Amino acid sequence: MPRVSLTVNGQTVAGEVEGRTLLVQFLREHLQLTGTHVGCDTSQCGCCTVHLNGIGVKSCTVLALACEGAQVTTIEGIAEADKLHPMQEAFREHHGLQCGYCTPGMIMSALDMVRRKGFDLDEKTIRHQLEGNICRCTGYHNIVLAVQAGVKAMKARG
Amino acid sequence: MYDFNYHQPKSVAEAGKLLAADNQKPLAGGMSLLPTLKLRLNRVDGVVDLAALADLQGIRREGDTLIIGATTPHAMVATSADVQQAIPALAKLAESIGDPLVRNRGTIGGSIAHADPGADYPSAVLGLGATVVTNQRQIAGDAFFTGLFETALQPGEIITAVRFPIPEKSGHAKLRQPASRFAIAGVFVSKRAHEVRVAVTGVGPHVFRLTQAEAALAKSFAPAALDGITLDAAGLNSDIHASNVYRANAAVEMTRRAVAAAS
Numbered sequence: 001m002p003r004v005s006l007t008v009n010g011q012t013v014a015g016e017v018e019g020r021t022l023l024v025q026f027l028r029e030h031l032q033l034t035g036t037h038v039g040c041d042t043s044q045c046g047c048c049t050v051h052l053n054g055i056g057v058k059s060c061t062v063l064a065l066a067c068e069g070a071q072v073t074t075i076e077g078i079a080e081a082d083k084l085h086p087m088q089e090a091f092r093e094h095h096g097l098q099c100g101y102c103t104p105g106m107i108m109s110a111l112d113m114v115r116r117k118g119f120d121l122d123e124k125t126i127r128h129q130l131e132g133n134i135c136r137c138t139g140y141h142n143i144v145l146a147v148q149a150g151v152k153a154m155k156a157r158g
Numbered sequence: 159m160y161d162f163n164y165h166q167p168k169s170v171a172e173a174g175k176l177l178a179a180d181n182q183k184p185l186a187g188g189m190s191l192l193p194t195l196k197l198r199l200n201r202v203d204g205v206v207d208l209a210a211l212a213d214l215q216g217i218r219r220e221g222d223t224l225i226i227g228a229t230t231p232h233a234m235v236a237t238s239a240d241v242q243q244a245i246p247a248l249a250k251l252a253e254s255i256g257d258p259l260v261r262n263r264g265t266i267g268g269s270i271a272h273a274d275p276g277a278d279y280p281s282a283v284l285g286l287g288a289t290v291v292t293n294q295r296q297i298a299g300d301a302f303f304t305g306l307f308e309t310a311l312q313p314g315e316i317i318t319a320v321r322f323p324i325p326e327k328s329g330h331a332k333l334r335q336p337a338s339r340f341a342i343a344g345v346f347v348s349k350r351a352h353e354v355r356v357a358v359t360g361v362g363p364h365v366f367r368l369t370q371a372e373a374a375l376a377k378s379f380a381p382a383a384l385d386g387i388t389l390d391a392a393g394l395n396s397d398i399h400a401s402n403v404y405r406a407n408a409a410v411e412m413t414r415r416a417v418a419a420a421s
Contacts, residue, residue: 019164061192065164132257
């Protein structure tokens with residue numbers, strides 16, 4: 001079987017995979033990094049969002065072998081030791097979740113939004129830019145509040 | 159998804175050789191190909207990943223032509239200062255595809271090679287009179303889309319870039335399916351000294367030009383010039399989202415809006 005080697009959350013990892021193995025399968029089933037979820041499996045819902053070489057992607061629609069040599073960051077890789085990332089803290093503080101299934105994808109997608117659009121995000125921009133992430137509990141109101149607070153905290157942190 | 163071999167060639171020439179074998183598919187961003195494989199609408203023996211080939215990616219302007227590399231992601235087209243300045247409607251079209259995460263990964267070459275009847279880029283290729291450049295030849299945009307999910311590409315042929323002539327004015331309008339963001343009716347219009355082009359996607363089996371509208375707009379490039387223009391609904395796409403009659407009307411209305419938005 002072909003072998004893939006990449007960096008996930010700063011650690012070099014490698015494994016044998018099939019041609020068809022998806023990045024999300026590699027993360028969850030080979031590395032046991034189960035924070036990245038599979039929702040729709042058809043690149044609609046955004047539960048599986050991770051950062052590939054710094055850019056937000058839906059890991060259910062990326063082949064593991066295409067990530068040879070890449071840098072991947074998952075929800076498990078954004079906190080610093082016991083201190084939550086400001087965006088995670090904002091989701092906790094503002095209860096930006098109901099069942100929590102979409103939350104890892106929402107947070108990784110929100111961070112990609114900051115990369116693309118900067119720190120000055122109004123509510124309309126946040127709602128529009130989150131269109132690749134679906135919350136089946138429809139908890140969008142607090143998710144938007146959380147992203148607003150998270151980006152503000154990130155800006156203050158510098 | 160059935161298993162397949164994964165190939166990562168180091169050059170376009172090597173990719174061409176790999177694709178010459180039986181039942182191989184080029185893979186760019188994978189936003190269309192991987193879902194079709196997962197849903198078993200398609201089955202391949204191998205994929206040839208073009209994403210690492212640096213000479214297929216990037217945007218440059220050469221005189222009156224904008225050249226976009228085949229594996230340039232939608233997000234890059236949408237935010238490129240060159241595209242925004244030369245053909246603003248093309249940047250706007252790119253920004254309307256899928257969602258931000260899909261735009262980070264999906265590519266222009268992949269979109270036109272896949273030739274989904276509801277895809278957006280085909281309307282820009284036809285609506286601007288673009289040329290599709292492959293590893294073997296140059297194909298006029300008018301001759302590129304040949305049927306439902308069918309193009310003029312031959313086995314082993316790889317799109318390397320799309321050349322867009324820069325028009326005086328261009329506009330894009332789209333009635334989008336609210337969940338998938340695909341076009342129920344999408345229209346790209348362009349105006350240059352000797353011609354007006356109107357290309358419609360989402361409405362027929364593949365993108366097509368609305369010739370009556372082009373003739374009317376050549377006389378007067380204004381929304382009112384389209385009054386009285388209708389599109390025969392026979393043979394047009396019909397599904398749970400919109401009937402063929404609805405799409406025929408939407409195509410004309412989107413043309414009106416694209417002209418009104420043209421800059």
